[in-house]
Amino acid sequence: xxxxxxxxxxxxxxxxxxxxxxxxxxxxxxxxxxxxxxxxxxxxxxxxxxxxxxxxxxxxxxxxxxxxxxxxxxxxxxxxxxxxxxxxxxxxxxxxxxxxxxxxxxxxxxxxxxxxxxxxxxxxxxxxxxxxxxxxxxxxxxxxxxxxxxxxxxxxxxxxxxxxxxxxxxxxxxxxxxxxxxxxxxxxxxxxxxxxxxxxxxxxxxxxxxxxxxxxxxxxxxxxxxxxxxxxxxxxxxxxxxxxxxxxxxxxxxxxxxxxxxxxxxxxxxxxxxxxxxxxxxxxxxxxxxxxxxxxxxxxxxxxxxxxxxxxxxxxxxxxxxxxxxxxxxxxxxxxxxxxxxxxxxxxxxxxxxxxxxxxxxxxxxxxxxxxxxxxxxxxxxxxxxxxxxxxxxxxxxxxxxxxxxxxxxxxxx
Amino acid sequence: xxxxxxxxxxxxxxxxxxxxxxxxxxxxxxxxxxxxxxxxxxxxxxxxxxxxxxxxxxxxxxxxxxxxxxxxxxxxxxxxxxxxxxxxxxxxxxxxxxxxxxxxxxxxxxxxxxxxxxxxxxxxxxxxxxxxxxxxxxxxxxxxxxxxxxxxxxxxxxxxxxxxxxxxxxxxxxxxxxxxxxxxxxxxxxxxxxxxxxxxxxxxxxxxxxxxxxxxxxxxxxxxxxxxxxxxxxxxxxxxxxxxxxxxxxxxxxxxxxxxxxxxxxxxxxxxxxxxxxxxxxxxxxxxxxxxxxxxxxxxxxxxxxxxxxxxxxxxxxxxxxxxxxxxxxxxxxxxxxxxxxxxxxxxxxxxxxxxxxxxxxxxxxxxxxxxxxxxxxxxxxxxxxxxxxxxxxxxxxxxxxxxxxxxxxxxxx
Numbered sequence: 001x002x003x004x005x006x007x008x009x010x011x012x013x014x015x016x017x018x019x020x021x022x023x024x025x026x027x028x029x030x031x032x033x034x035x036x037x038x039x040x041x042x043x044x045x046x047x048x049x050x051x052x053x054x055x056x057x058x059x060x061x062x063x064x065x066x067x068x069x070x071x072x073x074x075x076x077x078x079x080x081x082x083x084x085x086x087x088x089x090x091x092x093x094x095x096x097x098x099x100x101x102x103x104x105x106x107x108x109x110x111x112x113x114x115x116x117x118x119x120x121x122x123x124x125x126x127x128x129x130x131x132x133x134x135x136x137x138x139x140x141x142x143x144x145x146x147x148x149x150x151x152x153x154x155x156x157x158x159x160x161x162x163x164x165x166x167x168x169x170x171x172x173x174x175x176x177x178x179x180x181x182x183x184x185x186x187x188x189x190x191x192x193x194x195x196x197x198x199x200x201x202x203x204x205x206x207x208x209x210x211x212x213x214x215x216x217x218x219x220x221x222x223x224x225x226x227x228x229x230x231x232x233x234x235x236x237x238x239x240x241x242x243x244x245x246x247x248x249x250x251x252x253x254x255x256x257x258x259x260x261x262x263x264x265x266x267x268x269x270x271x272x273x274x275x276x277x278x279x280x281x282x283x284x285x286x287x288x289x290x291x292x293x294x295x296x297x298x299x300x301x302x303x304x305x306x307x308x309x310x311x312x313x314x315x316x317x318x319x320x321x322x323x324x325x326x327x328x329x330x331x332x333x334x335x336x337x338x339x340x341x342x343x344x345x346x347x348x349x350x351x352x353x354x355x356x357x358x359x360x361x362x363x364x365x366x367x368x369x370x371x372x373x374x375x376x377x378x379x380x381x382x383x384x385x386x387x388x389x390x391x392x393x394x395x396x397x398x399x400x401x402x403x404x405x406x407x408x409x410x411x412x413x414x
Numbered sequence: 415x416x417x418x419x420x421x422x423x424x425x426x427x428x429x430x431x432x433x434x435x436x437x438x439x440x441x442x443x444x445x446x447x448x449x450x451x452x453x454x455x456x457x458x459x460x461x462x463x464x465x466x467x468x469x470x471x472x473x474x475x476x477x478x479x480x481x482x483x484x485x486x487x488x489x490x491x492x493x494x495x496x497x498x499x500x501x502x503x504x505x506x507x508x509x510x511x512x513x514x515x516x517x518x519x520x521x522x523x524x525x526x527x528x529x530x531x532x533x534x535x536x537x538x539x540x541x542x543x544x545x546x547x548x549x550x551x552x553x554x555x556x557x558x559x560x561x562x563x564x565x566x567x568x569x570x571x572x573x574x575x576x577x578x579x580x581x582x583x584x585x586x587x588x589x590x591x592x593x594x595x596x597x598x599x600x601x602x603x604x605x606x607x608x609x610x611x612x613x614x615x616x617x618x619x620x621x622x623x624x625x626x627x628x629x630x631x632x633x634x635x636x637x638x639x640x641x642x643x644x645x646x647x648x649x650x651x652x653x654x655x656x657x658x659x660x661x662x663x664x665x666x667x668x669x670x671x672x673x674x675x676x677x678x679x680x681x682x683x684x685x686x687x688x689x690x691x692x693x694x695x696x697x698x699x700x701x702x703x704x705x706x707x708x709x710x711x712x713x714x715x716x717x718x719x720x721x722x723x724x725x726x727x728x729x730x731x732x733x734x735x736x737x738x739x740x741x742x743x744x745x746x747x748x749x750x751x752x753x754x755x756x757x758x759x760x761x762x763x764x765x766x767x768x769x770x771x772x773x774x775x776x777x778x779x780x781x782x783x784x785x786x787x788x789x790x791x792x793x794x795x796x797x798x799x800x801x802x803x804x805x806x807x808x809x810x811x812x813x814x815x816x817x818x819x820x821x822x823x824x825x826x827x828x
Contacts, residue, residue, distance in 0.1 A: 013450050015440030016623070019433055022455070027429030036427050037462055041436070041453035048451055055469060180428075191485040191525040201487060209458075210486050211425055213566070220430065275717065277696065281703025282689075285696025285717040292771055292806060294695075300719035302727070303689065303699040309714045309757055313727065343723055357706055387519050389545050390568065392706060 004060035067151035179231035180222035258404035266297035274343035275301035314338030332372030418474035481565035593645035594636035672818035680711035688757035689715035728752030746786030
């Protein structure tokens with residue numbers, strides 16, 4: 001038993017809109033434990049929509065449609081379904097009254113074209129739309145169960161939650177929950193982690209699936225069970241073993257980010273942080289202050305984009321700047337120590353690098369970044385060669401994550 | 415002749431990621447004038463991927479795949495295609511060398527699992543990946559033309575532009591160009607702008623479509639013609655009239671952002687900028703330094719998250735902080751003037767506010783933000799009540815845009 005999603009709308013095929021409905025319904029089906037193997041996007045065209053229905057009814061028992069419920073002639077989902085299952089449409093007085101009432105409430109009179117929104121296939125139930133005018137249908141026909149929703153996300157979501165979820169639960173879905181935990185890693189390539197934990201990648205319940213973005217590698221551990229607790233019980237031991245294997249490359253799970261983890265560690269130690277940013281221009285501060293309550297441990301810092309500011313506000317040695325250049329380990333360290341001292345914090349981070357696209361040299365290519373870390377006891381730096389292929393934004397993004405991770409590792413040491 | 419898109423990845427069916435690749439490729443196909451009637455999303459499962467290929471080859475001549483090119487065992491797109499067309503895979507030494515070289519450049523050694531990314535079907539051409547390790551293929555087989563791309567958007571887009579577009583144009587596509595210009599506005603609600611320009615919204619070639627996100631209102635003016643120049647000739651007069659109607663609410667078009675426009679204005683005037691950020695914590699600096707070459711006019715500044723830093727580094731009057739609180743117009747002005755002076759720039763911006771979720775009071779609710787602007791002649795501030803319904807990130811985002819727009823308007827005055 002599985003569900004299949006068919007999104008109807010030429011605007012999707014033209015790329016005018018992003019298909020957020022597909023992601024929402026995918027997440028909701030996963031929550032209810034309803035398997036979901038295919039999504040199809042098709043335009044406002046009856047023949048092609050019929051072809052999509054034809055393939056879907058042989059693969060799934062629950063068919064979910066979004067889009068094509070509007071009042072305009074190109075909105076064809078319900079008519080096409082009625083055609084496909086050779087069922088006449090009939091006007092539903094209750095639906096018509098409801099649409100008229102909604103227009104009246106907005107001080108408008110219903111336009112004749114809205115009448116077609118009250119035409120439903122014989123035998124289909126109304127899937128009420130608490131937000132907009134177009135209702136959906138719930139229809140058991142030809143061995144499948146059909147749900148139709150408008151394409152407008154706010155209407156679709158309200159209808160999904162108010163009617164579709166209770167209906168599916170009444171059918172016994174959502175008894176088995178599908179629960180997952182995402183383990184997050186920094187500092188190890190996806191391929192290397194996948195090899196380290198290869199023994200788990202073929203596990204069935206829970207499943208373990210790797211993915212990666214912007215240098216973060218993630219393992220999604222997903223289990224199906226009677227309850228969230230039971231699913232957690234399946235996930236926990238696997239997650240534990242994976243975390244042991246990964247060691248300090250593992251930094252957190254689910255909603256945790258490098259910034260929240262660093263924040264927790266600082267708060268546990270009752271210590272504070274300030275940042276000095278050159279090539280990242282404030283991005284590290286932005287990431288740190290995305291976390292509500294970060295003022296408990298983050299004081300602020302200096303955006304030292306210009307060398308003059310590195311000298312005057314951070315006290316970086318002008319001769320060192322002269323001799324080694326702004327992009328160097330010693331300058332990163334002096335920035336870190338300087339901001340720690342001028343802000344009176346326990347920790348300071350300094351970032352200096354060449355984000356590009358221009359400004360690179362053979363000795364100091366685009367993507368060369370030095371991150372300095374000044375703590376209560378010591379000052380250190382790490383240099384990174386991030387390359388120039390992925391561009392300026394990527395270099396800045398990765399630099400900020402490296403900086404947060406350096407601090408995380410320092411704070412984690414006993 | 416038409417194209418069809420098949421997106422491969424269980425993470426899409428679980429709703430872990432939004433399918434932005436589908437929208438991008440849809441827009442690109444529209445630009446090239448290549449018809450596109452179906453999109454299919456399928457998981458990392460060879461049988462179901464084979465079924466998707468089976469349906470697609472009967473409907474389209476160009477098959478575009480995204481996802482499933484990674485090094486891990488669940489990345490199956492190329493193997494499955496080879497199976498489907500009963501073609502052996504062969505290791506391509508050139509591809510292998512390229513992958514090894516990319517790892518070497520980042521100071522890493524390629525892990526054995528990456529070897530599989532060098533396995534391509536006999537007779538397929540390499541679709542080079544300038545960004546990441548996984549190459550794609552261009553393969554004429556079984557009467558169709560196949561393109562495969564990684565799921566990582568930055569890699570997919572680079573490969574699409576550098577190789578797929580020229581290949582498709584060489585086949586005669588993209589003769590009729592679909593060209594558009596996006597006009598961008600700040601400070602006017604979408605509905606209000608739509609009314610002002612309602613006369614253009616029913617225009618056919620070019621079409622004019624409004625949309626809005628994060629306070630930016632946009633009008634996309636799109637034309638179909640024999641050449642980009644011909645399309646531009648259709649777009650230009652309409653864009654001109656719309657810009658006149660919108661006046662100073664119009665700030666730029668296409669790739670221009672508030673940050674690039676401010677940068678151009680500063681460079682024209684040979685003036686410089688520094689920023690002092692409290693609730694935005696560095697986000698304004700981040701946005702400014704996203705622009706390559708921003709060091710020509712942006713000096714840096716101070717992240718004054720803590721009041722102590724507002725006093726010590728920016729010289730904000732402690733009694734004013736005491737009496738009026740950090741979130742007040744005078745403090746915003748003193749932050750702006752203070753950072754202008756300590757960084758020795760012509761202009762200074764100060765942002766102080768309550769981003770929430772906590773920290774609000776009846777007099778100073780979450781969403782209250784003051785932005786101070788200090789120029790060569792004068793210092794001023796504007797207060798905003800952004801409300802608490804849209805959350806912390808939104809408040810910070812909008813605050814940064816308001817700050818950039820205030821400076822833009824000041825720099826635009828004759």
